[in-house]
Amino acid sequence: MVDLNNSDNRRIQELNQALEALHFAFRAVVAKPDAILAEQGLSRVHHRILYFVGRHPGLSVNELLAMLGVSKQSLNVPFRQLTKLGLIESQTDPLDRRIKRLALTQAGLCLEEELSSDQRQRFARAFEIVGREGEATWHQIMKLLAEDIFPERMD
Numbered sequence: 001m002v003d004l005n006n007s008d009n010r011r012i013q014e015l016n017q018a019l020e021a022l023h024f025a026f027r028a029v030v031a032k033p034d035a036i037l038a039e040q041g042l043s044r045v046h047h048r049i050l051y052f053v054g055r056h057p058g059l060s061v062n063e064l065l066a067m068l069g070v071s072k073q074s075l076n077v078p079f080r081q082l083t084k085l086g087l088i089e090s091q092t093d094p095l096d097r098r099i100k101r102l103a104l105t106q107a108g109l110c111l112e113e114e115l116s117s118d119q120r121q122r123f124a125r126a127f128e129i130v131g132r133e134g135e136a137t138w139h140q141i142m143k144l145l146a147e148d149i150f151p152e153r154m155d
Helices: 009-039 044-055 061-068 072-084 104-145
Strands: 088-092 100-104
Touching: 009 044, 009 104, 044 061, 044 072, 044 088, 044 104, 061 072, 061 088, 061 100, 072 088, 100 104
Parallel strands: none
Antiparallel strands: 088 100
16 A cells, blocks of 8 residues: 655655546546437436446346446436336346346447447547557556456456
């Protein structure tokens, strides 16, 4: 663990610059999807649900909850909205009827693509500039930042 109490002021300033860069980068990455979602009365949580269900078709509700790190209560309303809008569908698991398996509908796939494509393009441009080594370093940093919270997701 880094002891910032004994660090010099310059190091703290450098770390503050990193925090600011993360803040502004995140704002830039979510700006376009947030605007598209707002037009439909949806929010960033809807995008996260669409993204993870789209990447993991057949995911159960409990697996989605674990992946997002949220409670069933906090997922309930946005999940129902996405289902009502015909963006997500659930089917009973053939082996265990208590489990609902999730998938995006065609409309859900189209919306998720619209929301995430700008983000993928931003990452592709940045990674092209920094090269494969810079990209690998970025992935390593993100993994290290997230490992205390989601160690099981970092493989």
